[in-house]
Amino acid sequence: MTKKLFSLLAILIVAAMVLGACAPAATPTAAPVEPTAVPTEAPPEPTEVPTEVPPEPTEPPATEPPATEPPAVFKACQVTDTGGIDDKSFNATAWKGVEEAMAEFGIEGKYLESQQQTDYEKNLKAFVDEGCNIIITVGFLLGDATAAASTTYPDMMFSIVDYAYDPVLPNVLGQVFTTDEAAFLAGYAAAGMTKTGKVATFGGIQIPTVTVFMDGFALGVQYYNQQKGTAVEVLGWDPATQTGSFTGNFESKEDGRTLGLSFIDEGADIIMPVAGPVGEGTAAAVKERGNAWVIGVDADWYETVPDYKDIVLTSVLKNMNITTKGAIQAAMEGTFAGGVIVGTLENGGVGLAPFHDADSLVPAELKAELETIAAEIIAGNIPTSP
Amino acid sequence: MAPVLELKGITKRFPGVLANDHIDLTLEEGQIHALLGENGAGKTTLMNILYGLYQPDEGEIWVQGKQIKVHSPSDAIASGIGMVHQHFMLIPVFTVTENVMLGDEDVRAGGILDRKTVAAKIRQISEQYNLQVDPDAYVEDLPVGVQQRVEIIKLLYREADILILDEPSAVLTPQEVEELIKIMRSLVEKGKSIIFITHKLKEVLEIADQITVIRRGKVVGATTPQEADQNQLAEMMVGRQVDLEVDKEPGRPGQRVLEVKDLMVLDDRHQLAVDGVSFEVMEGEVLGIAGVQGNGQTELVEAITGLRLSTSGKIVITDEDLTNSTPRQITEQGVAHVPEDRQKDGLVLPFPVADNLILNTYYQAPFSKGVVLQADKILENANQLIKDFDIRTPGAMTKAGALSGGNQQKVIVAREFSRPIKLLVASQPTRGLDVGSIEYIHRRIIEKRDQGTAILLVSTELDEIMGLSDRIAVMYRGKIVDVMPAQAVTKEQVGLLMAGITQPAA
Amino acid sequence: MTNEKSNPKEGPPKQSASEIFLEEISKPPPKQRSRWRGIGQAIAIPALAVFTGLLLGAVFIVLTSESFYAAWSISPIAGLKEAWDIVVTAYSALFVGAIGSPKEIISAIINLDPEALREALYPLTESLVAATPYIFGGLSVALGFRVGLFNIGAEGQIFMGAIFAAFVGYSITGLPALIHIPLTFLAGALGGAFWGFIPGWLKAKTGAHEVINTIMLNYIAFRLSDYLLTGPMQRPDSFNPVSPTIMDSAKLTRFFDDPIRLHLGFIIALGMAWLVWWFLFKTEWGFYLRSVGANLHAARYAGMNVPLAIILGMTLAGALAGMAGGNEVLGVNYNLAMAFSSGYGFDSIAIALMGKSHPLGVVLAALLFGALRNGATSMMLATGIPIDIISIVQAFVLVFVAAPAIIRTIYRLKPPPEGEEGIMVSSWGGD
Known part of the structure; x- marks a missing residue:
């Protein structure tokens, strides 16, 4: 008796929930109806990241309309490395790309966090079994596992963030970034903004994806010195010898704070930490002393670390979300091909974030120079790596 | 006048054991009542019931002519019953005053401990009963005998009238025992009443007013020092001529x-x-x-x-x-060695009796062959020694820690004497x-x-x-x-x- | 007789509560307790701890689920119904992810379809793969406990084992698998043993506590692996901190075709569990080490060399942990990459505790946690519940196993007959 009543109630509730759940679901299904608008809708984002983007957005809308009986929704699935989805670094940024794709194209996005190296293979298989259309993997740690999976599942599309294969794999799109180009601009800006004549950078662990920032930054400063006849000094990295300061990890904010304080004590007033969350410690040190700036990396720290927005001069952007979204879009549109996409200054894959609150402090002249230099870099006239 | 304390028909069962079997005991005011019995006779269980650590299955507790229920030590203390355990409950790095205050802190405004008042009261108690305890001394610096007196002060501070002393002389030197006896006398003179748990016959005869002997959970005799001598008491305790x-x-x-x-x-x-x-x-x-x-x-x-x-x-x-x-x-x-501290040095308490019996010969034949222990030989040895040395244990594989003190010592003796x-x-x-x-x-x-x-x-x-x-x-x-x-x-x-x-x- | 002062904290006698009890039960010999009852007792607490841990995990799942709040705002009944649905969905996904779908397994067997059978059994075998390092790690910590040592350093020893195994695995070429596999596996054990020997030796010679030293050595191992992977052991064609792939001849044999990854390591782990059991309980060396662990004073009195036991205990514990590291490199990953293990060593402590430091218990606990970890992926896939929930469940289980009084209170169990918990705990501190 009561059991019946309960089931009835339950059914009613479930029905209500299903109906309720349908409401938000309706919006994305509506969105792809005008997919032609999508690429143009996001003007600051150069969505034509894929190597060749013949805009053929006819397929998706054709399949989408009978959305009342949910057809095979396009699934973009991301396997994180052991850093987890909320690493405030490439896992998070790549996931942002998936989320943007979800919002824009009305697709389904999923992610699996890996806790151990052994999970990579397992999670990749789980997504294949799940019927994902494209699998995004993140970071060099997944390099081997992604390559292996691409052979096991030749029909699956993969895209790996911050990694590339040589020779290329037919069904894996590597995403790499010329971060040095953006870091070069940051270095130039730092050299133009320093009052003490000393700027600093340091890394988490000495690996290429880290040192590429530091190279660009140091060369940017050097370029400024060349142009202006100044002698701004870079602490923490020597591009010629490839030696410098590293915390030895990507976790300890305390290490970042200590290193930040010692740089400030040595006279640096602008610091660029290239060490993930460690950099937050440096920001804290800068805030503590109050006489210096930090330059963020990967994402725009003004937005991602709002606690410190008043001391963020600018950020070196590595827009993995844009390349990730691009890969998803290419997969949806049937233009996906294995290879490498390079996020550059030119295609917006990397860039310098706005100065935000510091904007009024930056001389218009410096801003103009930065724009010129950016154009020169794109044109290939200024080398940004040693 | 009603007796200070009366236990009527106290019964406590543990799985498979009748620890207390309808025990009656009457404590008169100003007397020392000795509770005599071998280890494992049920003395401690009885006292733990009185102190609220166990609940009796049957029986009644009467204090000053009123029946009381003791559900916890705090109930016991509220009824004026205090207990000094065999193992002291003192914090060595605290002073006497702090130890006495512990759990019963006198607090002045603002949450500050009022050590002064407490110390004064301790000094007064100490003088009144001739305990000679310095309230400001750190417990770790005090000899065992004085630590015991701190325990007694804790009870007096909480105004206990009935003091239970559990094997108080076991840890004391002969001189300290003398002093303890004096203190007990002075306590009863001032109107306190004492239950004195022991198995030392001489002390009982020297100090007790009443003696109750229990064996295997039953009262087997009630007597006085005037009526009994050592041999009689021993016979009552053990149940045979000793x-x-x-x-x-x-x-x-x-x-x-x-x-x-x-x-x-x-x-x-x-x-x-x-x-x-x-x-x-x-x-x-x-x-x-x-x-x-x-x-x-x-x-x-x-x-x-x-x-x-x-x-x-x-x-x-x-x-x-x-x-x-x-x-x-x-x-x-x-060379054989029966160590001073049998539980610390002589035995591995979590190990079975059989293993303890080969603790220093385990690597020799016949117990080990190559590197492999010979379980059958070890067991055989154990069973033999259990028989030869009359070790009372449920079995050779019973953990040594589960045996009574006497039987633990027998395990050591058996091991050391058998080679x-x-x-x-x-x-x-x-x-x-x-x-x-x-x-x-x-x-x-x-x-x-x-x-x-x-x-x-x-x-x-x-x-x-x-x-x-x-x-x-x-x-x-x-x-x-x-x-x-x-x-x-x-x-x-x-x-x-x-x-x-x-x-x-x- | 009036007594204003209430509730002075005269707690029960510190250790004498059990002593008293022992005293009371010892004289008249009680009936010999049945062996089975003892085993039942031993299993009851961990089983209930797991059950309670899952229950509390369910509470967390519900409380962190938005749909629950949405339903609750409609009506409490709707909320409860939703909560029930969430938990059922999540835990059935967990179960299927860990064990496999019974339906698929049966149908595959009936149809004699080997491929379908492989697919159906894949979750189960993945659980075994996940459990394998836990078995080694759990044995390591358990062996330490038995010798009275708290090996927090399993994590570092795992890293060292992995480094050694990876090096021997890729650098030596041209060996037949029959030689290369044992060689690399032993190299892993040796790496861990070396990392266990150091704190053991320090403790034996200087009294430095192994807890502190193993923690420190963990960090050294992590940084050492970072250094090696960005330097001497870095893959030649790569700029990333990954070692070269090990030779095929060093890879632990897999028993089935893809996708089943179940490999020889699992069998070795079971073998090691048996060996550790045999060593501890059947040999004079085990007797010696256990005596030192249970009461080093008595061990010394009985003529045992206590410092040697400490060194030996830590070294063997290290070797077992090193095997966990080697196993991962040789059985599953085929290379060593930065941060390859995040927490096997620490989970191993939980497993050793849950397994009551008995090899059989360790194997069971490791299988359980392997299954939970593996099933969590499916749960995440099906419901979006983060894998971290399993860590929460695991933490609860650990709390309950370490403090069985909680479980006993919740389920109104009788206290243990012989104060066995105390013995367990006394072997913790290591001195």
Whole structure:
């Protein structure tokens, strides 16, 4: 008796929930109806990241309309490395790309966090079994596992963030970034903004994806010195010898704070930490002393670390979300091909974030120079790596 | 007038055991009531019921003519019942005052502890009962006897009228026992009433007003010191005739087995504990080392058995210089050791009895073959020894920790006595044991002596030394002050030497 | 008789509560307890701890689920119904992910379809793969406990084992698998043993506490692996901190075709569990080490060399942990990459505790946690519940196993007959 009543109630509730759940679901299904608008809708984002983007957005809308009986929704699935989805670094940024794709194209996005190296293979298989259309993997740690999976599942599309294969794999799109180009601009800006004549950078662990920032930054400063006849000094990295300061990890904010304080004590007033969350410690040190700036990396720290927005001069952007979204879009549109996409200054894959609150402090002249230099870099006239 | 405390028909069952079987007990005001019984007789269970740690299955508790229910120690204290446990509940790094306040803090405004008032009250209690406790002393600096008095003060501070003292003399030196007895007298004079749990007959006869004897959870007798003597009490406790005097022939000393020469040993704090000691022990004799606890006996024994390095001097066992050898080398020379602290040193309590019986021979045949332990041989050995040494245990695989103190000691004795030995070093072999076990261990030691083993007996129990030794050495402040034939001295003479008083004509 | 002062904290006697009890039960010999009852007792607490841990995990799942709040705002009944649905969905996904779908397994068997059978059994075998390092790690910590040592350093030893195994695995070429596999596996054990020997030796010679030293050595191992992977052991054609792939001849044999990854390591782990059991309980060396662990005073009294036991205990514990590291490199990953293990060593402590430091218990606990970890992926896939929930469940289980009084209170169990918990705990501190 009561059991019946309960089931009835339950059914009613479930029905209500299903109906309720349908409401938000309706919006994305509506969105792809005008997919032609999508690429143009996001003007600051150069969505034509894929190597060749013949805009053929006819397929998706054709399949989408009978959305009342949910057809095979396009699934973009991301396997994180052991850093987890909320690493405030490439896992998070790549996931942002998936989320943007979800919002824009009305697709389904999923992610699996890996806790151990052994999970990579397992999670990749789980997504294949799940019927994902494209699998995004993140970071060099997944390099081997992604390559292996691409052979096991030749029909699956993969895209790996911050990694590339040589020779290329037919069904894996590597995403790499010329971060040095953006870091070069940051270095130039730092050299133009320093009052003490000393700027600093340091890394988490000495690996290429880290040192590429530091190279660009140091060369940017050097370029400024060349142009202006100044002698701004870079602490923490020597591009010629490839030696410098590293915390030895990507976790300890305390290490970042200590290193930040010692740089400030040595006279640096602008610091660029290239060490993930460690950099937050440096920001804290800068805030503590109050006489210096930090330059963020990967994402725009003004937005991602709002606690410190008043001391963020600018950020070196590595827009993995844009390349990730691009890969998803290419997969949806049937233009996906294995290879490498390079996020550059030119295609917006990397860039310098706005100065935000510091904007009024930056001389218009410096801003103009930065724009010129950016154009020169794109044109290939200024080398940004040693 | 109603008695201060009455227990009526208290019954407590544990799985498979009737721990208390309709026990009645009446405590009159201003009296000392001794509760006498062997270990495991049910004394402690009864007192824990009274103190609220256990709930009785049947029976009633009456205080001052009113029935009370005791669900927790705080109920007991509210009814004026306080208990001093065998193991003190003091925090060593706190002062006496702080320990007394603990759990009953007097607090001034602002949450500040009011140490002064408490200290004053402690001082007053201390004077009133002649306890001589300094409220500001740190507990860790106090001798055991004084720590016990701190426990008593805790109860008096909480205005307890009925004091339960659980085996209070077990941890004390003879002098401290004397003082305790005085304090107990002064407490009852001032109107307190005491339940005194013990298995030491002499103390009972000396101080008790009433005696209740329990055995196997039942009251087997109620008497007074005037009506009973030691032998009767012992018989009631154990349930059979007990020989309190050790029956023995005079020893027949043979070859020298142990020679200790000019031995110097440091204690844990690097103080000289054994100061140039020399003596010998012969085959077939018992050399008893008397002395108050803490005069270097422990360190001496440890040096002989290899547990502590000596700084100078020599230890020779059957012509072999074993100075600073390892315990194993010494054991293999035929030395057996019954350690002072049986639970800490003598046994691995979580291990079964069978394993404890091979603790120092496990690597030898027949217990080990190659590296593989021979379970059947180990069990066989255990069953044999359990039978031979009358170890009361549910089985050979019962954990040693589950046995009573007496039976634990029997396990050690069985292990040490069952292999061929030339020298037995027995340190406090009967400490904390009940009458039956004491009698048994004493008999075994003399038996071993009669088989020609040299025996070094170290004890703080003067009666034990007097009863077993052929020769007696007295240790005082790290030195042996005298060695004399046992027949030639009286207890009083040895007692004086133990206290450091050397007289010309001993 | 009036007493204003209420509730002075006269707690029950510290250790004497059990002593008293022992005293009371010892004299009249009670009936010999049946062996089975003892085993039942031993299993009851961990089983209930797991159950309670899952229950509390369910509470967390519900409380962190938005749909629950949405339903609750409609009506409490709707909320409860939703909560029930969430938990059922999540835990059935967990179960299927860990064990496999019974339906698929049966149908595959009936149809004699080997491929379908492989697919159906894949979750189960993945659980075994996940459990394998836990078995080694759990044995390591358990062996430490038995010798009275708290090996927090399993994580570092795992890293060292992995480094050694990876090096021998890729650098030595031209060996037949029959030689290369044992060689690399032993190299892993050796690496861990070396890392266990150091704190053991320090403790034996200087009294330095192994807890502190193993923690420190963990960090050294992590940084050492970072250094090696960005330097000497870095893959020649790569700029990333990954070692070269090990030779095929060093890879632990897999028993089935893809996708089943179950490999020889699992069998070795079971073999090691048996060996550890045999060593501890059947040999004189085990007797010696256990005696030192249970009461080092008595062990010394009985002529045992206590410092040697400490060194030996830590070294063997290290070797077992090193095997966990080697196993991962040789059985699953085929290379060593930065941060390859995040927490096997620490989970191993939980597993050893849950397994009551008994090899059989360790194997069971490891299988359980392997299954939970593996099933969590499916749960995440099906419901989006983060894998971290399993860590929460695991933490609860650990709390309950370490403090069985909680479980006993919740389920009104009788206290243990012989104060066995105390013995367990006394072997913790290591001195």
